[in-house]
Amino acid sequence: MNFKKAVVVLVEPSGNINVGSVARLCENFEIEELRLVSPKCDIKSLETKKMAMKGLNLLEKAKEYSTLIEAISDCRQVIATAGRMDHGDIPLHQSEEVFEWIKKTSSDHNEPIAMVFGREDRGLTNEELLCAQRIISLNQFSNYQSLNLSHAVAIVLYEYQKSKGLNPISKSKTSFNLAKAEELDNCLKDAENILLEIGFLMKHTSKARMSKFKGLLQRADIKSEEVALIRGVVRQIRWAINKGNI
Amino acid sequence: MNFKKAVVVLVEPSGNINVGSVARLCENFEIEELRLVSPKCDIKSLETKKMAMKGLNLLEKAKEYSTLIEAISDCRQVIATAGRMDHGDIPLHQSEEVFEWIKKTSSDHNEPIAMVFGREDRGLTNEELLCAQRIISLNQFSNYQSLNLSHAVAIVLYEYQKSKGLNPISKSKTSFNLAKAEELDNCLKDAENILLEIGFLMKHTSKARMSKFKGLLQRADIKSEEVALIRGVVRQIRWAINKGNI
Numbered sequence: 480m481n482f483k484k485a486v487v488v489l490v491e492p493s494g495n496i497n498v499g500s501v502a503r504l505c506e507n508f509e510i511e512e513l514r515l516v517s518p519k520c521d522i523k524s525l526e527t528k529k530m531a532m533k534g535l536n537l538l539e540k541a542k543e544y545s546t547l548i549e550a551i552s553d554c555r556q557v558i559a560t561a562g563r564m565d566h567g568d569i570p571l572h573q574s575e576e577v578f579e580w581i582k583k584t585s586s587d588h589n590e591p592i593a594m595v596f597g598r599e600d601r602g603l604t605n606e607e608l609l610c611a612q613r614i615i616s617l618n619q620f621s622n623y624q625s626l627n628l629s630h631a632v633a634i635v636l637y638e639y640q641k642s643k644g645l646n647p648i649s650k651s652k653t654s655f656n657l658a659k660a661e662e663l664d665n666c667l668k669d670a671e672n673i674l675l676e677i678g679f680l681m682k683h684t685s686k687a688r689m690s691k692f693k694g695l696l697q698r699a700d701i702k703s704e705e706v707a708l709i710r711g712v713v714r715q716i717r718w719a720i721n722k723g724n725i
Numbered sequence: 726m727n728f729k730k731a732v733v734v735l736v737e738p739s740g741n742i743n744v745g746s747v748a749r750l751c752e753n754f755e756i757e758e759l760r761l762v763s764p765k766c767d768i769k770s771l772e773t774k775k776m777a778m779k780g781l782n783l784l785e786k787a788k789e790y791s792t793l794i795e796a797i798s799d800c801r802q803v804i805a806t807a808g809r810m811d812h813g814d815i816p817l818h819q820s821e822e823v824f825e826w827i828k829k830t831s832s833d834h835n836e837p838i839a840m841v842f843g844r845e846d847r848g849l850t851n852e853e854l855l856c857a858q859r860i861i862s863l864n865q866f867s868n869y870q871s872l873n874l875s876h877a878v879a880i881v882l883y884e885y886q887k888s889k890g891l892n893p894i895s896k897s898k899t900s901f902n903l904a905k906a907e908e909l910d911n912c913l914k915d916a917e918n919i920l921l922e923i924g925f926l927m928k929h930t931s932k933a934r935m936s937k938f939k940g941l942l943q944r945a946d947i948k949s950e951e952v953a954l955i956r957g958v959v960r961q962i963r964w965a966i967n968k969g970n971i
Contacts, residue, residue, distance in 0.1 A: 496742065500873060507872050533871055617883070625779055626753050626879075627746060633876035634883045637863075677965035679958055691954060699945035708937060712925055719923035719966050 484591040485639070486512040488550050490607060491598045492628065493519040499530025499538065500629035501596075506534035508636040511591070513541040514550045547595065547607050552661045554593035556581055559611035560631060562602050562618065568694055569608050571616035574635060578642035580613055584700060586656055594635060599628050606686075609693045610660045612700055658706045666706045667693055669713045677720065730837040731885070732758040734796050736853060737844045738874065739765040745776025745784065746875035747842075752780035754882040757837070759787040760796045793841065793853050800839040802827055805857035806877060808848045808864065815854050817862035820881060824888035826859055840881060845874050904952045912952045913939055915959045923966065 487510050492498050498520060505513050513534075515522065522541065531538040544550035551557055558577050561569075572580075581592060595611060597603035608614055617631060671689050674680040680688055733756050738744050744766060751759050759780075761768065768787065777784040790796035797803055804823050807815075818826075827838060841857060843849035854860055863877060917935050920926040926934055 500876070503871070503873060504876060507876075532873075625749070627749060627778075630746070630750060630753075630876065630879035633872075633879045637880045637883075674958065674961075677961050679961040688954075691951065695942075695945050695947065695951050699941050701941060705937065705941050708934075712920065715920075715923050715925040716962055716966075 483585070483589065484511045486510065486514055486554065486591045486593050487632065487636075488514045488516065488547070488593055488595045489518070489628075490516040490547055490595065490603060491519050492596075493599055494628065495520045495522070495524045495526040496530050497599065497628045498522050499527040499534075501632050502527075502531040502534035502538035502541070504534070504629065504632050504636055505537050506532075508640050510537075510594075510636065513537050514593075515541055515543050516547050516550050517545055518543065547603075547610055548660060548664055551593045551595070551610065552659070553590055555586070555588055555590040555657045555659050556584060557593045557595065557611040557660055558613045558615060559595040559603055559608050560597070560615045560617065560635060561608060562597075562616075562626070562631075568691075569605060569614060570698060571614050571618075574615045574617070574638040575642070577613045577615050578639055582642070584612075584657055588656070590659065594639070596628060596632055596635075606690065609690055609697060610664075612657065612697050656702045656704065658701045658703045662703060662706050663693070663696065663701060666710050666713070667696075669710060673713055673717055673720075729831070729835065730757045732756065732760055732800065732837045732839050733878065733882070734760045734762065734793065734839055734841045735764070735874075736762040736793055736796075736841065736849060737765050739845055740874065741766045741768070741770045741772040742776050743845065743874045744768050745773040745780075747878050748773075748777040748780035748784035748787070750780070750875065750878050750882055751783050752778075754886050756783075756840075756882065759783050760839075761787050761789050762793050762796050763791055764789065793849075793856055797839045797841070797856065799836055801836040802830060803839045803841065803857040804859045804861060805841040805849055805854050806843070806861045806863065806881060807854060808843075808862075808872070808877075815851060815860060817860050817864075820861045820863070820884040821888070823859045823861050824885055827885075828888070830858075840885070842874060842878055842881075902948045902950065904947050904949045908949060908952045909939070909942065909947060912956050912959070915956060919959055919963055919966075 487501065487505055489498065489501060492501075492515065498515070498518065502513055504510075521527065522538065528535055528538065558581070561571060595603065595607070597607065615635060617626065617634060667689055670692070671680065671685055675682065675685060733747065733751055735744065735747060738747075738761065744761070744764065748759055750756075767773065768784065774781055774784065804827070807817060841849065841853070843853065861881060863872065863880060913935055916938070917926065917931055921928065921931060
């Protein structure tokens with residue numbers, strides 16, 4: 480199979496050395512792009528550049544975004560990494576399973592694969608984790624919570640490269656048109672608005688409730704056409720309610 | 726099997742940040758000892774200590790040796806890592822093979838396993854490589870020659886821990902309260918009725934449409950509490966619509 484473009488996304492990294500090291504790793508492992516969500520350090524510092532070595536070019540081209548959703552708006556397959564143990568219901572996977580899934584759900588689309596890593600001190604929020612269809616936990620083999628960010632990146636990229644080297648398990652791979660993070664997000668915002676209007680949700684608890692729906696749909700690897708189906712339902716419900724109110 | 730003590734040996738490391746990072750990794754991956762052969766940097770520097778984090782204790786206890794042979798004199802199973810491609814006849818292996826070999830050749834002896842890493846710029850000499858029974862090449866999956874020392878250590882230690890097969894995720898999973906077929910079926914019948922009422926579905930196509938929703942939810946392994954959540958939504962929608970019609 481052809482492997483697609485892959486991008487590494489760092490959410491609010493705070494260490495110059497880490498960002499530089501990750502740029503170098505991206506170069507080592509043939510990652511096409513580094514993206515940064517609200518970096519909390521000086522990515523133009525000498526220290527960062529020194530660590531980047533041959534990845535300097537990738538570092539200098541790294542784009543900045545204000546939210547994770549924006550950073551992955553063009554990506555279809557999104558994987559995140561988690562260190563904390565308190566993710567509630569969000570299912571965690573081993574890296575092999577995740578990269579096997581990457582192969583299985585690969586489609587003809589050319590959108591890049593995104594690999595998302597969180598803050599040095601507290602990783603990704605549950606909301607950010609829910610932007611990914613699959614979440615890698617490195618916990619079981621290491622005391623991940625104190626694993627340095629760039630070392631976590633090294634391990635995940637190594638596993639990713641390795642998965643490309645092995646022959647994919649030849650399951651009948653149907654084309655799998657995964658919904659993009661932004662599509663799903665917009666659809667759920669639509670749904671949230673109508674559920675607030677009809678009083679199913681309340682302002683202060685809607686976020687938690689909606690994240691339950693999102694978790695459910697991410698587990699299912701929801702497709703673009705299914706998102707469209709749900710949007711159709713939401714539109715029709717809105718119409719039915721407004722009609723009554725006129 | 727019982728796993729033995731494992732030690733990490735760095736030969737002539739020249740980077741303060743690297744030595745500190747490796748100490749931290751040793752702590753992350755439960756390596757008992759860090760050994761240094763003629764370090765070319767200041768291992769007592771603030772920079773080194775800062776990078777060591779929780780591995781500071783291991784760093785402070787790290788012993789120094791003048792040759793590799795001395796550093797591994799008490800070890801029986803020795804593995805080394807190589808980046809260069811010009812090793813002459815010295816055979817290289819993949820990390821999985823090497824750790825499989827570690828298991829197979831394990832004896833009742835209590836000597837530690839040694840994992841040896843070379844200089845940042847030119848790795849280990851052929852003579853040093855020959856001190857090891859097995860040599861791991863990370864070349865095939867990355868441009869190893871420019872892989873940072875501490876990242877190479879991260880990958881090898883991760884593979885080592887993985888070979889020990891600790892705590893698979895599935896065991897730590899809490900029980901998964903899968904919805905019963907009937908629960909899901911009743912819920913979807915409710916939803917179908919309201920979608921027919923509001924004109925989203927038509928009688929002759931509703932079955933096909935609804936089976937799309939069902940497929941989506943089944944792929945997610947929907948739980949009982951999630952079925953209840955959806956029923957709550959359906960109920961509230963019905964209420965909102967009837968309210969308008971009264």
